Amino acid sequence: MQMAIVKMSKFNLLVFNSDRENLLHELQKFNYVHFLDLKEDESLEDYDLNIVEVPESIVAVDEKIAKVRSAINTLSKYQKKETGLKAMQEGGETIEFTELEAKASKIDYETICGQVLELNSKMDELGQEIAKTNAEISELNPWVKLETPIKDLELFKQVEALLGTIPKKLRQNVENDLSTTEYTYFEVLSEDKDNLNVLLLIHRDELEKVRDILRSYSFSNTKINIEGDIATEIAKFEEEINQLKEMIFQNKGRLENLTEELSSLQIVYEYLMNVKLKLSASENFLKTDNINVIEGYIPTDMREEFTQVVKDSLNNLYYLELEEADKDDENVPILLKNSKFSRSFQSITQMYALPNYNEIDPTPLLAPFYSFFFGMMVADLGYGLLLFMATAFVLRVFNLTEEQKDTIRFFYYHSIFTILWGLIYGSFFSFTLPIQILDSATQYNQVLIISIVFGIIHIYFGLGVNGYMSLRDGRPLDALFDVGFWYMALTGGIILLLSAATSLIPEGVATVSKYVMIVGMVGIVLTGGRSSSNIGGRLAGGLYELYGISSYVGDFVSYSRLMALGLSGGFIASAINDMVFMLFDLGIIGIIFGVIIFIIGQSFNLFLSLLSAYVHSIRLAYVEFFGKFYEGGGKAFKFLRSKPKYISIK
Structure with a gap:
């Protein structure tokens, strides 16, 4: 019995090189095939086999994917789509995989992408032109008070006109020194944080003297590359910017019209990603001059379907071997298959590690404990009802993917246990209900004892799973030594x-x-180090194993968090209620603020309670429970289809 781990069969397949592409095309429709990377198989090194090179066409496919992705990203910015609840209610598009290629082949995506990328490129160019023109306006703005056309400043015969900047802090010094001249005109046209933008009209007889003065005060000459007056030139630039903005607006409208093709491009993207995956799959194979060598795994219950797919795609010109996978083979990929309830908890197992093929899937075992402990840590009827109604509404109304449904169901199941424990504690938003089995605020010693008892049950169950696995694998003595003696001692x-x-x-x-207890401890000492080759090592290993009994004490105490988190959430909610009642005594204004504080405070406490319960339930599963029987480290089954990004594919 493999619990929820799908049984696998290993296949060895020999096909002609010329048939490889058609085989992969049909196997991708089949999907449930995991290829082994034969380059890493040392047992094949003695054979005259070469690596199958990835077809050069994959480069072209990558370029197409990049082009389509860029077009999708661009159009997504201009798409007018539903948001919020309505968008979730409508959900995304769903198509059959067998329809994907046919739909993609009818879409002229090259033309669409060309139009999108051309318009986007043009808009970027227009944006750069606007930025450049704005920069030119910024350069002219400090001189806008100069009404004389720039070219006229060069017509003077006896006077030289200078435009430039001097440090603002030196203004008085400059003016003092220039006052010693007789035929020099000095005017500040504008200023910024640090500098003055100035105009000087200097008679040629005083030119050298004024230049010396300006040089001593860090004067910086400014060259303005226009001929007309500043204000007129700025107006021209602003008109030019308006025209550029109008062109951008028109191009934006064209892109908005092209968003109608967004769903088509998304179909093409999914198709191309699958084409890339199909082409890259061949790098797992080895070959001779004419034959491809292929190995991998398929679910055992799909052997007949797999054999038929191979037969139909290769016209009987192949050699195929199928055998059940060795349970101790570390290369066997892991595929989990659980009930609707347990499947919602698979993410917890996957975050830790997938099981090895010779283990059992712990998901169905941890699921009821996890929800039970989660409910005990939140433990409020009001919170449970809110969570139940919210998750039930989402599941019923919204069009979700299977992964999204599993996530919502995860909290839906927790809401049931939260309601159960809320009834046991008689708590409704921390208000005491008429019916109350346990008062966690006053009977905390009893709640602590119950928490420890649940912990003992949880740990004993984990040890029992370890014993079951030993008996299943024909190792009854290991079950006695590693589990039976610990049961006795504990x-x-x-x-x-x-x-x-x-x-x-x-x-x-x-x-x-x-x-x-003594028999159990002696048994642990005598058998805990049995893997050692000498008596001294065995006794030392056994004593070390017995020392591990202290960790069990820590494990049991760890379950006190079931009481502690339930109490902390209840006390916070109770404090919020006390604040609300104090405000209610202040009249209508107090009542309004009291209601607001109640909603915000209870919502925040609900969030903290759910987050804490989620994290600490994981901790109890990973450390106290998994530590008794579960190793993990399995490799995930790799399907021959790309995981969809934009649309759901069946």
Whole structure:
């Protein structure tokens, strides 16, 4: 029994080089095929086999993908699409994979992309022209008070006109020194933060003297490359900018019209990505002069369909071997298949690590515990109802992808356990309900004990899974040594401690539990280091294993977070309620602000409670639960289709 890990079969396939492209075309429709990279197979090094080079056509495909992606990104900026709830309700387009190629072949995407890229390029050029013209206006603006045309400044015979800048802080010094001249005119036309923009009219008899003065005060000459007056030139530039903006507006309208082709380009993009994946798949193969050597895995329950696809695509000109995958083969890819409930929790397992092929999928095992603990940490009927109604509404109304549905269902299931624990604690937005089984605020010792008991059950279950795996693999002694002795040591120790703390445990039971604990501990010491080749190493390894009992104490205590997080969320909600009631006593204004604070405060506390429950439930799963039986490290099954980005493909 492999739980939710799909059983795999390994195939070895020999085909003619000329048939490879057609085979890959048909296998991509089949999809459920995972190729092995034979370049990494050392057992084939002694054979005279060459690497199959990726076809050169893949370069052209990459160029097409880049062009289509660029066109999609451009048009997406101008698409007038529904947003928010309506967009989620409508969802995205869904097509069959078998329709993808036919639809893409009918789309003249080269023309569309050409038009989009040309318009976008033209708009970029126009934008650069506007920026350049604005820069020229910026250069002229400081001199706009100069009403005389620039060319006229060069017509003087006895006077030289200078335009330039001097540091603002030196103005007084410059004016003082220039006052010693007789035929020099000095005017400040404008100023900025640091400099003065000035005009000087200098008689030629004083030119050298004035130049010396200006040089000593860091005067910088300014050359203006126009002939007319400044204001007229600025007006011309502004008119030019308006014309450029109008051209941009027209091109923008053309791009908005082209957004009607956006869905077509998205279909082409998905098609090209699959073409690229199909072409690149051949680099996993090896070949002789005429034959391709192909190895990989398929789901065992799809062997007949796979065989038929190969037969139809190769006209019986092939050699195919199929055998069940070796459960200890680390190259076997992992594909999980779970119920609707368990599938919502697969992301938790995948974040940790996919199981190895000889393990079991822990997802169905962690799912009920995870939701149970999540509900206990949030533990409020009001919060649970809000989460239930929100997730149920989204699932019923919105058109979601399967991945999105799994994410929403993940929290939908948690809402049920949150409601359950809210009823047990009698909490509704931290208001006490008439029916209350446990009061977490006053009976926290009982809640702590319950939390530890749930932790013991959780850890014992994890150990039990470890024992099951050993028995399944024909290793009953390992089940006894690695699980049975720990059950004895832990259970005996727990009962012995309880007998010392309470009189409810009969003396005879306490005595038996002590000997059970001793037998378990001795068993751990004698067998915990059995992998060592000498007696000393075995005893040292066994003692080290027994020392691990301290980690179990930490594991049990770790479940106190089930109580702590539930209490903290309840206390915060209660504090918010107290603030609201205080405001209610202030009259109508207080009531209005009280309602606002209640909504905002409870919403924030709900967010914190959900986030904390999500994180700490993961922690209990990864550390306390997975640590007892789960190793992970499996390789994900690689389908022969690209993961869609824009549309849903069945």
